[in-house]
Amino acid sequence: MSRSQRLLTLIQILRRHRFPVAGTVLAQELGITLRTLYRDIGTLKEQGANIEGAAGLGFVLHPGFMLPPLMFSEDEIEALVLGSRWVAERADERLGQAARNALDKISAVLPSGLRDEMDASALLIGPSASPLPADIVQPLIRKAIRAERKAEIVYTDLKGEQSCRTIWPFALGYFDDARVLVAWCELREGFRHFRSDRISTFTVAQERYPRRRQALLRAWRLQEGISPQ
Structure with missing residues (x-):
């Protein structure tokens, strides 16, 4: 080293x-x-x-000190490229473009040798077995999560039954075959998982939910038996 x-x-x-x-x-x-x-x-x-x-x-x-991101190991470069390529292929268009922009910014400040390593990365993302349709609610979901605001949704469950709910969105899971919103549901008074493609309307409320996002995430992980990351 x-x-x-x-x-x-x-x-x-x-x-x-x-x-x-x-x-x-x-x-x-x-x-x-x-x-x-x-x-x-x-x-x-x-x-x-x-x-x-x-x-x-x-x-x-103490916070406040930043080193210019000029040095990455080969493994770190491959991780950055692979992760960004996955997001570009699997996420919605807005997040995918953000991933491409982030790679461009990192590449711009790397020494030429490391920039060549990034451009020549041989780790590729294969095609999805079942490509997901365009999902217009994902940007709204991410906005609500970042702002820690409640949301009003209309959701259709697996039985085809529709319901209106007030939720506290705090996490969004990306899977090959679905995007799953994790939230506290006021109707059910508990944590619930909602497939984003089954949400027909998603309205970000002005009211913040009463608990911090990190606290909700910790409580959900504890309930699900998921180790902290």
Whole structure:
């Protein structure tokens, strides 16, 4: 691992922790000596990183420091390209275009060698067995999730029965054969899953729902037995 890559990795490790991390833990994760770690910490401070702490006490990175995204490993580049290609092929047109734009922005700031690696990535997305029809409600769903607002929907279940509901949308799952909205349903007083292609109308309300999105997501994962990511 080059020193520039090591400094970037050190920043990423510190960002994962809200509380001070012992120097021995950082050094072990990076595979370096404590002396090298202290030297790297000093270098990052000189570059403007607001790292607080000292030997024996641990280190914490305060928000606000950004390194230019110039260094990625080959695996990281392949992950970025593959993920963006999947979104471009499987998501709605607006999100797909956003994925293509993001790749263009990343490519523009990469050194020429890494840019060539990105352009030459051989990981491809295969055709879907059953392509999904255009789904006009997905952008509205994402808007409601980001704003943590209630929504009024008209939904048709598997039996063909239609109902009007007030929901608290907080997650959207992307599968090859469906897009599934996860929400708290006021009608059923519990978590429910709604296929987006069965939502005929989706109206974002002005009222925010009373719990934070992260809290709803944690409670839903606990109920479903899903480990936190």
